[in-house]
Amino acid sequence: MKFIDLFSGIGGFRQGFAKAGFECVFSCEINSKCREVYADNFGEVPFPDISNINPADLADFDVLVAGFPCQPFSICGKKLGFEDTRGTLFFEICKIIKVKQPKVVVLENVKHLIHHDKGNTLKVIIASLEDLGYSVNCKMLNAKDFGIPQHRERIFIIATKGKKFNFSRLKTKFPPQLREFLDETGDFEILDKSEYTLIEYPRKQDSGLVFVGYRNKGTWKTGVRPNTEHLSRVHRQPNRIYSVDGVHPTIPSQETSGRFFVYFPDRDLVRKLTLRECYRLMGFPEDFKSYPSAGESYKQIGNSVCVPVVEDLAQEILSQSLLYDKMKELPSDAVLEHLSFMLH
Numbered sequence: 124m125k126f127i128d129l130f131s132g133i134g135g136f137r138q139g140f141a142k143a144g145f146e147c148v149f150s151c152e153i154n155s156k157c158r159e160v161y162a163d164n165f166g167e168v169p170f171p172d173i174s175n176i177n178p179a180d181l182a183d184f185d186v187l188v189a190g191f192p193c194q195p196f197s198i199c200g201k202k203l204g205f206e207d208t209r210g211t212l213f214f215e216i217c218k219i220i221k222v223k224q225p226k227v228v229v230l231e232n233v234k235h236l237i238h239h240d241k242g243n244t245l246k247v248i249i250a251s252l253e254d255l256g257y258s259v260n261c262k263m264l265n266a267k268d269f270g271i272p273q274h275r276e277r278i279f280i281i282a283t284k285g286k287k288f289n290f291s292r293l294k295t296k297f298p299p300q301l302r303e304f305l306d307e308t309g310d311f312e313i314l315d316k317s318e319y320t321l322i323e324y325p326r327k328q329d330s331g332l333v334f335v336g337y338r339n340k341g342t343w344k345t346g347v348r349p350n351t352e353h354l355s356r357v358h359r360q361p362n363r364i365y366s367v368d369g370v371h372p373t374i375p376s377q378e379t380s381g382r383f384f385v386y387f388p389d390r391d392l393v394r395k396l397t398l399r400e401c402y403r404l405m406g407f408p409e410d411f412k413s414y415p416s417a418g419e420s421y422k423q424i425g426n427s428v429c430v431p432v433v434e435d436l437a438q439e440i441l442s443q444s445l446l447y448d449k450m451k452e453l454p455s456d457a458v459l460e461h462l463s464f465m466l467h
């Protein structure tokens with residue numbers, strides 16, 4: 124089972140699909156720092172710019188995966204969508220699909236894609252894939268339902284030949300607690316008690332987050348009633364503190380200083396997450412080699428896709444027999460070998 128990894132970043136999709144038994148036959152990523160990290164970890168330098176790919180030159184593959192750039196669709200971006208030149212990158216994906224006709228296409232994007240341009244952007248994406256001969260299904264998936272204590276919602280669009288991908292067959296899990304993913308010892312950046320304020324009655328939100336307080340740094344004091352600080356804009360995202368008894372909020376790509384502070388109620392202590400812990404909250408392995416500069420590494424991991432989510436998608440693509448023709452083409456020994464891999 125072969126796949127190509129477009130807009131590969133540092134290889135979140137690659138890890139998930141490789142774990143499910145797929146082989147990567149091509150990757151593409153324009154950012155040289157991401158390419159360095161990718162090469163360091165997978166021994167392959169991705170092709171730089173998708174716009175320069177001649178689809179006919181690509182080796183055959185079964186699945187195309189692409190976490191295409193989210194800036195035009197991001198709530199933090201300019202919301203220009205297809206008017207923004209980056210928006211046209213989606214059509215570069217379509218050019219490849221048209222020529223290579225993979226059996227399955229998996230696209231990932233930020234949550235806001237659903238609302239972008241009053242839903243038109245998503246409609247155009249789905250219509251374009253249907254025009255290319257695919258059945259399309261999409262769903263918002265949250266990393267916290269896939270064994271990772273991070274509230275990270277992303278839309279997944281899956282295009283298949285014939286029957287649609289059935290998202291309801293994905294087996295979701297009860298979210299683990301953040302503390303289970305954190306190190307006991309290390310060179311931690313611990314906040315002094317004078318640097319933060321804890322709210323009086325923290326409670327677990329439906330999202331699984333437990334907001335407990337905020338860093339005093341940069342907060343507005345004037346005109347804010349005591350104990351209502353958490354309701355106002357005084358606690359911009361990098362100032363918020365969450366308990367390790369819940370899940371962590373989305374790790375964003377914009378937070379290049381890694382200001383993710385967590386509270387341990389049992390120790391009455393607030394500390395910053397380490398870079399390694401952030402990678403763990405995206406399902407990356409302990410031995411993953413990140414970029415030498417911390418700022419760049421935070422950006423890269425925040426841009427990535429959560430590995431266990433895409434691994435489960437890859438497993439389901441196999442279980443739902445969406446590559447069935449391919450299995451028929453294989454000699455029976457290879458089919459048996461593959462099924463035995465799946466069972467383990």
Ligand SMILES: C[S@@+](CC[C@H](N)C(=O)[O-])C[C@H]1O[C@@H](n2cnc3c(N)ncnc32)[C@H](O)[C@@H]1O
Pocket residue numbers: 130131132133134135136151152153154157171172173174189190191192193212423426427428
């Ligand atoms: C949202 S990130 C995808 C990250 C990836 N899924 C991962 O796991 O790390 C989008 C990526 O598309 C890349 N990109 C933007 N324009 C591109 C282009 N013209 N050709 C190839 N890659 C491009 C960006 O550099 C960025 O790394």
